[in-house]
Amino acid sequence: MMTEDKPIAKPIIDDATREKMALMFSGEVxxxxxxxxxxxxxxxxxxxxxxxxxxxxxxxxxxxELMQAFFGAAGEGLYLECPVSANWGSNT
Known part of the structure; x- marks a missing residue:
């Protein structure tokens, strides 16, 4: 299955979402x-x-390109064996 190489849009994270993510990643309720x-x-x-x-x-x-967008950053030569499954990926 071929995919179309379209630009990768990064979602905008507002302050309220950033605060909620901080709570989630800290283990707080x-x-x-x-x-x-x-x-x-x-x-x-x-x-x-x-x-x-x-x-x-x-x-x-x-x-x-997709791995860099998914993880927030990726070093040279990054390789993943697909399928990848993650609930979140940004800056993992």
């Missing part, structure tokens, strides 16, 4: 509601994951 676009951010990460899993090994440039 938080309400996972969608008032601040929290689910939109997670959905964007899941979309990147799905596209990465669908991108063939014969397109390493696109795979690298």
């Amino acid at each position: 938080y309400l996972p509601d969608d008032v601040d676009g929290f689910f939109d951010l997670q959905a964007a990460q899941r979309d990147l994951q799905l596209e990465l899993n669908a991108t063939p090994l014969t397109n390493p440039k696109r795979r690298t």
